[in-house]
Amino acid sequence: MDSIAKKLQQRSLSARIERRGKLVTQCLTLLIVLLVLVIFAFIATKGVAVFTKDRGNLWTFFTGSTWSPDKLDIHRRPLIGALPMIVGSFSVTLLAVLLATPFALAAAIFMTEIAPKKGQQILQPVIELLVGIPSVVYGFIGLGVVVPFVQKLVGGSGFGIFAGALVLFVMILPTITSMTVDALKAVPRYYREASLALGATQWQTIYKVVLRAGTPGIMTAIIFGMSRAFGEALAVQMVIGNAILMPSSLASPSTTLTSVLTMNMGNTIMKTTANNALWSLALLLLIMALFFNIVVKYIARKGEL
Amino acid sequence: MKKLMQYLGVLGVGLLILSGCAKSPGSKEQTITAVGSSALQPLVEAAGENYNQIHPNAFVTVQGGGSGTGLSQIQQGAVAIGNSDVFAEQKKGIKAQNLIDHKVCVVAVVPVVNKQVAIKNLSLSQLQAIFAGEITNWREVGGPNLQISLVNRAQGSGTRTVFEQQVMQGRTSKRAPEQDSSGMVRQIVKKTPGAISYVALPYLSSDLKPLTVDHVAVTAKNVQNNRWKIWSYEHMYTTKNLNQLTKDFIRYLLSDKFQQNEVRKMRYIPIKAMRYQQNAQGQTTKL
Amino acid sequence: MNPKRVDKIATIVIYIMSGTIIIILLALLLYILLAGIKVVNWHFLTSASKSFQAGGGIGVQLFNSLYLLVLSMLFSFPFALGIAIYLTEYAQNPKLTNWISSAIEVLSSLPSIVVGLFGFLVFVINFHLQFSILSGALTLMIFNLPLLVRSMEDALQSVSVSQREAGLALGLSRWETVIHVIIPECLPSIVTGVILAAGRVFGEAAALIYTAGQSAPPLNFTNWNILSLTSPLNPMRPAETLAVHIWKVNSEGLIPDAAAVSAGASLVLVVVVLLFNLLARFVGKKLYQHLTGE
Numbered sequence: 001m002d003s004i005a006k007k008l009q010q011r012s013l014s015a016r017i018e019r020r021g022k023l024v025t026q027c028l029t030l031l032i033v034l035l036v037l038v039i040f041a042f043i044a045t046k047g048v049a050v051f052t053k054d055r056g057n058l059w060t061f062f063t064g065s066t067w068s069p070d071k072l073d074i075h076r077r078p079l080i081g082a083l084p085m086i087v088g089s090f091s092v093t094l095l096a097v098l099l100a101t102p103f104a105l106a107a108a109i110f111m112t113e114i115a116p117k118k119g120q121q122i123l124q125p126v127i128e129l130l131v132g133i134p135s136v137v138y139g140f141i142g143l144g145v146v147v148p149f150v151q152k153l154v155g156g157s158g159f160g161i162f163a164g165a166l167v168l169f170v171m172i173l174p175t176i177t178s179m180t181v182d183a184l185k186a187v188p189r190y191y192r193e194a195s196l197a198l199g200a201t202q203w204q205t206i207y208k209v210v211l212r213a214g215t216p217g218i219m220t221a222i223i224f225g226m227s228r229a230f231g232e233a234l235a236v237q238m239v240i241g242n243a244i245l246m247p248s249s250l251a252s253p254s255t256t257l258t259s260v261l262t263m264n265m266g267n268t269i270m271k272t273t274a275n276n277a278l279w280s281l282a283l284l285l286l287i288m289a290l291f292f293n294i295v296v297k298y299i300a301r302k303g304e305l
Numbered sequence: 306m307k308k309l310m311q312y313l314g315v316l317g318v319g320l321l322i323l324s325g326c327a328k329s330p331g332s333k334e335q336t337i338t339a340v341g342s343s344a345l346q347p348l349v350e351a352a353g354e355n356y357n358q359i360h361p362n363a364f365v366t367v368q369g370g371g372s373g374t375g376l377s378q379i380q381q382g383a384v385a386i387g388n389s390d391v392f393a394e395q396k397k398g399i400k401a402q403n404l405i406d407h408k409v410c411v412v413a414v415v416p417v418v419n420k421q422v423a424i425k426n427l428s429l430s431q432l433q434a435i436f437a438g439e440i441t442n443w444r445e446v447g448g449p450n451l452q453i454s455l456v457n458r459a460q461g462s463g464t465r466t467v468f469e470q471q472v473m474q475g476r477t478s479k480r481a482p483e484q485d486s487s488g489m490v491r492q493i494v495k496k497t498p499g500a501i502s503y504v505a506l507p508y509l510s511s512d513l514k515p516l517t518v519d520h521v522a523v524t525a526k527n528v529q530n531n532r533w534k535i536w537s538y539e540h541m542y543t544t545k546n547l548n549q550l551t552k553d554f555i556r557y558l559l560s561d562k563f564q565q566n567e568v569r570k571m572r573y574i575p576i577k578a579m580r581y582q583q584n585a586q587g588q589t590t591k592l
Numbered sequence: 593m594n595p596k597r598v599d600k601i602a603t604i605v606i607y608i609m610s611g612t613i614i615i616i617l618l619a620l621l622l623y624i625l626l627a628g629i630k631v632v633n634w635h636f637l638t639s640a641s642k643s644f645q646a647g648g649g650i651g652v653q654l655f656n657s658l659y660l661l662v663l664s665m666l667f668s669f670p671f672a673l674g675i676a677i678y679l680t681e682y683a684q685n686p687k688l689t690n691w692i693s694s695a696i697e698v699l700s701s702l703p704s705i706v707v708g709l710f711g712f713l714v715f716v717i718n719f720h721l722q723f724s725i726l727s728g729a730l731t732l733m734i735f736n737l738p739l740l741v742r743s744m745e746d747a748l749q750s751v752s753v754s755q756r757e758a759g760l761a762l763g764l765s766r767w768e769t770v771i772h773v774i775i776p777e778c779l780p781s782i783v784t785g786v787i788l789a790a791g792r793v794f795g796e797a798a799a800l801i802y803t804a805g806q807s808a809p810p811l812n813f814t815n816w817n818i819l820s821l822t823s824p825l826n827p828m829r830p831a832e833t834l835a836v837h838i839w840k841v842n843s844e845g846l847i848p849d850a851a852a853v854s855a856g857a858s859l860v861l862v863v864v865v866l867l868f869n870l871l872a873r874f875v876g877k878k879l880y881q882h883l884t885g886e
């Protein structure tokens with residue numbers, strides 16, 4: 001009797017495994033959330049030091065155009081005008097997205113609407129291969145091909161926003177394309193059938209129905225592309241010229257947040273103003289990444305309604 | 306599936322434990338890390354390889370990252386040697402009195418131009434005016450009618466500090482495109498018509514055109530006699546209680562055999578050959 | 593203009609633009625191939641690199657890249673699978689799940705240089721792991737996790753509810769259902785996801801410069817003592833990878849044949865990534881056939 005009662009009261013083996021499994025996966029999830037929080041906290045504390053410890057001015061940071069953190073201005077505040085980098089980062093990103101979006105849309109339409117079979121066989125692997133080419137390699141091709149090309153086309157040294165945008169264009173093209181493909185595939189089949197049944201041509205169907213219905217997904221794809229372009233470091237750094245100057249034209253050397261960060265980190269001493277100022281750029285990059293994510297979430301929610 | 310997971314788990318834990326032990330290897334193997342100046346990196350790498358051939362149990366890990374990283378790391382005691390192109394006194398935030406300076410060799414910095422620029426010589430004041438942004442066309446210094454495009458090194462990099470100290474002498478450089486490595490400077494000067502920049506002598510390659518300054522060419526002899534004035538020491542900084550391997554390794558770097566062979570071959574200048582010395586303020590005096 | 597005409601023109605434009613993308617890729621590949629093919633030979637693939645003479649190879653770097661990849665996958669695979677299982681099977685609060693996935697997503701859009709510096713200050717300096725494969729693998733894990741979790745989540749979710757219900761109806765616990773029913777079902781897509789992530793990680797440079805280091809001490813491939821610094825398996829030795837090597841010879845290298853070495857190494861890198869892609873397709877297909885018995 002006793003042994004049966006015991007057996008009934010005890011958890012079965014599979015229940016124990018179940019509990020253990022749940023616990024382990026829960027812990028792992030907790031761990032990654034912790035990791036994310038630690039990284040955020042780490043970058044945030046390092047990033048605000050220049051404002052709290054070294055008396056940097058937040059207003060100067062966003063509007064000033066002189067970046068030499070180891071020198072002081074007349075108010076004895078460090079010169080941390082990050083506007084040239086901010087403008088550089090945004091213009092490279094926007095230009096790259098403007099260039100890439102039409103191509104990505106065309107490729108996605110080709111793969112989902114016009115010739116799905118050919119798309120699967122040819123375009124799909126091409127897009128996947130483009131993702132696979134490492135950014136160092138993109139950088140050197142940019143230096144060897146894109147910069148001389150821009151030099152011939154626009155004049156000047158060839159280094160600048162235009163060259164950076166051209167390199168980024170190829171780098172973010174696959175991201176935007178594959179996500180747009182997903183978005184268009186998600187548009188229900190009967191939308192298309194209904195439109196065609198009304199006598200619309202294929203292009204009318206694509207333009208007036210499929211693209212409209214897929215807009216939230218396409219927007220998400222574009223924002224993802226932007227976020228990737230915004231954070232890219234090595235490839236852009238090689239072709240943008242790295243002059244901390246307000247860009248005066250598309251082919252004048254300028255710089256981005258990531259390239260200032262990469263270039264100067266090794267030349268500064270930890271915990272000095274110059275080093276803290278660089279971490280504030282890292283914090284700005286993190287905030288932008290967060291911002292892009294929030295926008296994506298917002299669009300996704302709007303799209304559901 | 307579960308077995309696979311367990312296997313992976315065990316393997317992971319095993320590796321972690323092993324790596325924990327690896328920090329203090331039971332064998333006689335010893336290792337030191339040298340971090341910092343990228344201009345000095347190739348020389349220390351070569352020295353490390355040679356040293357390892359003589360002493361098979363001693364390993365020297367060499368890491369670049371810039372003079373700033375080198376000085377930061379040695380100050381924190383995170384590495385054995387911090388390589389730097391500049392005196393520790395010149396860097397804000399470094400307490401130089403806590404470090405020992407080992408000057409291992411001298412490096413010259415030379416202005417270089419794109420091959421299309423038909424100019425061989427500049428005076429020091431012309432060079433200064435070009436980098437300050439006062440002269441913007443090669444015509445003004447007797448060259449072709451061609452826009453000058455400046456290429457600078459990143460702010461705070463060792464090579465730039467040396468160049469500004471000896472050439473700019475306190476004047477500020479014009480804000481211009483910056484590159485974070487000699488290799489990039491080399492590629493860009495090679496490809497951009499009208500470009501001028503400067504590189505450390507070991508990085509001077511045949512696709513660049515070196516300039517003479519006040520008709521003095523950059524040769525080992527001219528540097529030794531201070532006729533070529535744009536030079537500085539390569540420093541290896543250690544903390545005050547350095548271990549035996551670090552001591553022996555630096556001694557090997559300073560040995561006549563290494564200084565006369567590898568140092569010269571890589572176009573650094575042996576420290577003992579110098580007839581002049583420089584202090585942290587950039588003043589040069591005869592020995 | 594009549595709609596038929598517009599339709600035609602639009603179709604042609606789309607054909608041209610899609611064609612342009614293909615041409616861009618072909619041009620890229622051709623450029624890399626032509627630049628690198630003269631350099632790549634058996635000697636180049638197997639010998640050690642030189643610090644200032646010509647004629648060095650990339651053998652050690654190639655091995656380092658692969659070893660680092662394997663190690664970092666070993667760390668992140670079970671980790672990511674656990675998280676994905678929790679998020680798809682156990683988490684009950686959809687708001688919380690959503691929040692966690694966004695946190696992981698942000699991790700993936702962090703610039704790699706920032707992650708590299710984090711790894712440097714935390715793993716290399718604070719944990720005293722030095723410039724080592726282990727530091728590099730842990731840093732790469734930060735990149736790997738978001739990619740893996742995302743693809744595994746998608747894979748797990750793609751399995752239909754009826755499969756889960758069938759498992760539960762047989763009296764299996766949730767965990768057993770996941771392990772014995774769901775995962776085998778979506779194993780092909782998990783494997784594809786892993787291999788594609790591997791390709792991305794293989795080319796990563798910025799995050800490794802400050803963590804796995806820039807020096808590749810010569811290895812002794814007959815030395816299997818894992819604690820020895822010349823042993824290829826020692827996770828505590830500094831290890832320059834292929835992508836870092838390309839970056840280094842171009843930025844601070846003194847070797848006279850830097851251009852050739854970087855062209856050759858780029859070619860090898862791209863070919864390996866290509867192989868990963870092909871492998872992903874092949875393994876995915878084979879596994880699918882094996883599991884479905886087709």
